[in-house]
Amino acid sequence: MCELLGMSANVPTDICFSFTGFLHRGGGTGPHRDGWGIAFYEAGGYRDFRDPHPSVRSPIARLICDYPIKSHIVISHIRQANVGEVRLANTHPFTREMWGQTWCYAHNGQLAGWEPLPLGAYRPVGDTDSEHAFCWLLGELRRHFPEPPRGREPFWALLHRCCERLRTLGVFNLLLADGDYLYTFCSTKLAHITRRAPFGKAELSDAELTVNFAEHTTSDDIVSVVATEPLTSNEAWQHMQPGELLVWRLGNIVARYRSAEEEDET
Numbered sequence: 371m372c373e374l375l376g377m378s379a380n381v382p383t384d385i386c387f388s389f390t391g392f393l394h395r396g397g398g399t400g401p402h403r404d405g406w407g408i409a410f411y412e413a414g415g416y417r418d419f420r421d422p423h424p425s426v427r428s429p430i431a432r433l434i435c436d437y438p439i440k441s442h443i444v445i446s447h448i449r450q451a452n453v454g455e456v457r458l459a460n461t462h463p464f465t466r467e468m469w470g471q472t473w474c475y476a477h478n479g480q481l482a483g484w485e486p487l488p489l490g491a492y493r494p495v496g497d498t499d500s501e502h503a504f505c506w507l508l509g510e511l512r513r514h515f516p517e518p519p520r521g522r523e524p525f526w527a528l529l530h531r532c533c534e535r536l537r538t539l540g541v542f543n544l545l546l547a548d549g550d551y552l553y554t555f556c557s558t559k560l561a562h563i564t565r566r567a568p569f570g571k572a573e574l575s576d577a578e579l580t581v582n583f584a585e586h587t588t589s590d591d592i593v594s595v596v597a598t599e600p601l602t603s604n605e606a607w608q609h610m611q612p613g614e615l616l617v618w619r620l621g622n623i624v625a626r627y628r629s630a631e632e633e634d635e636t
Contacts, residue, residue: 484502
């Protein structure tokens, strides 16, 4: 399986601390040695870095750690290949344009029977189940909403239904962003933490590094991090429920959708 890392913040923030621990899982403390990538939304723009080699030994990954890019939304992925060759075309995150926005996507899991999912305008470049699912997902969203929706709630509800459909095919943990919102969907495993004043110290689980966020933030800062597994050893991360979709904006959860099964249990 792969692993995911995402960030939503209300001020431009670098992800160097979390990414330092995350990249060690790419062939160091974890088996995810088949490529990695990271994407940043900055001041209305977008840039990403992808590498089909293990992140723990990647000069590009070290550049990201040494060059703190400040962003409101970040999506990162480390890959353990199950479907598709180890090559750049199969390396997450994947991007497509919709409504004049750059949509970024990363998937953790493995799907079965994904080939029949019908594709429209969006077609895969590589040969993974993940990218095929992304193209189907965006196609469904655009089919129902050819133009940007005036109200967000119907669109978010449709996104949740599409994610639930993909979850029936196997494991489908998702990070998706459009530059304004970060969407996180849990099939089996995702955890998150929101840091706000009063800030304290955090210790990485996968590297010997501690940071005191009080020295790097203001009292108004809100920074939320989402990961497959908690990245720190001294903080209380919250685990998402299977079938749950969270919509993030500026570090806060602005909407939450849960599967009918989970709602019935509660």
